[in-house]
Amino acid sequence: MSLVAERAQGVADGRRARAGERLLACEGLFHLYMLEGREVVALQGVDFGVDWGEMVALLGPSGSGKSTMLAILGGLERPSAGRVVLDGIDVSRLSEAQLTVLRRRRLGFVWQGAARNLLPHASAWENLDLPMVLAGLPAARRRKRAKVLLDAVDLGAQRGKPIRALSGGEQQRLAVAVALANNPPLLLADEPTSQLDRANVRRVVELLKEARDDLGTTVVVVTHDAEVAAAMDRTVTIRDGRVSAEGRGGAEYAVVGPTGSLHLPAHALDVLPPGARVVVEVEGDQVVLKPTDGAIPPGEGGS
Ligand SMILES: Nc1ncnc2c1ncn2[C@@H]1O[C@H](COP(=O)(O)OP(=O)(O)OP(=O)(O)O)[C@@H](O)[C@H]1O
Ligand SMILES: [Mg+2]
Structure with missing residues (x-):
């Protein structure tokens, strides 16, 4: 399997040349949701950064704020306070129209639950084609890229099948392929392996690594799966809306919070x-x- 398409090679080389530089930085992120007139504090002072080409796992118990983080990183939620800078662009200052362009061109999303990422009545091929149509790619390039991606996720033979005829594992692999369709520099994936058997978990992990190795994609993945976390370069654990720990190479470090707290x-x-x-x-x-x-x-x- 390979994700390299001829035209993507130059792009991937450009990304690799930036390894070690900061792609994404958030400072002092606070986020409140209003629920039935009451404030729910989802994030309370998150500082977080990701370098070009890094693969980072976001860990933490249910309700700790992982999906909220991802939605803010992807410009889908505006933080109540704090800022997100993506490749030098202050995301919090962009207009809705600019955010839409940013999401289409620079970000790939895999949402929690494969089905949420896919149109159920459309075919695998049509699902892959749609983000490229929205990004204005010419038909010939779309065809070529869709073929590379479908082959990479082993769904070439299923290209004409509607989503509901695919297995859970196939849908999840397709969701990752759809997120990579526009070859975004940053892929944000929220529990892309939940509800998959071990064999499919490994295939999705392999796919994420191929994206990084072949396309130079930077990956932030929310996961509860120890095997997925271990495959990433770094882990960041969120607890009660704060970064409580970071891990690298099997070592785990507690992080002192903005008010001096320590988990x-x-x-x-x-x-x-x-x-x-x-x-x-x-x-x-x-x-x-x-x-x-x-x-x-x-x-x-x-x-
Ligand atoms: N739309 C919303 N309205 C109100 N409260 C919300 C909303 N979305 C999330 N929350 C609350 O914000 C907090 C963080 O939620 P979030 O979904 O980010 O957690 P999570 O770490 O992704 O959890 P899980 O592992 O269960 O997916 C929780 O207390 C949750 O109840
Ligand atoms: Mg979540």
Whole structure:
């Protein structure tokens, strides 16, 4: 399998030349939703960046704000505060019309649930063709690219089938192909492997890696799947609307939040369970947390 089309080669080389440069940066992202007259805080001060060609997994428990992050990164939600800069463009300052152009040309989306990405009555081929039509690509180029992509996701033989006749795994692979149709520099994927069996999870991971290796695509993927996370260059864990940890090469680092808060990793909770009182001591360049046994003694702080 290969995603390289002749015309994409120059584009991919250009992207590879920028490896190590920042493609996406968000600073101080806050996001509130209004629900039945009440505010729901989804993000509370997220700083996050992705370099050209990086593959990053966004992890975190349900409701932690991962989909909200992705929607803001993709310019579909405007953050309540903070900003997103994509390849030097301040996304928060763009008009709706400019955002639409940005999404069509520079971003690929795979939404949570394969079916949401696809038109159920159209064929696999038509689903792939549509984003390219919207981006104004000439017919000959569209045909060529659709063929490359369908072959890459192993759906060449299914090209004429309507979506509802495809299996869950086939639909998910097609959703990734559709997101790559316009060869965007950045692919945002929200749980693209949920509900897939292991074989299909591996195929989707392989496809994401091919996008990076062959097309120079930068990938941000929300996932609950340990195998998907392990295949990425870096993991970023969101908890309660904040970046709580980052991982690279198997090592995990807790991240101090904007107000000085720190989420303890699960293995530390055996020593410091929720509600534990600790003495925080700074010894040179080390910070030491010392549990006290039981309640805070009177006269020694606390009220
Ligand atoms: N449209 C909305 N209106 C009101 N509240 C919302 C809306 N969308 C999300 N939320 C709330 O914002 C918070 C973050 O939601 P989000 O969907 O970003 O979480 P998530 O990490 O993607 O969760 P999951 O893993 O379940 O997909 C949650 O408390 C959620 O209930
Ligand atoms: Mg979600």
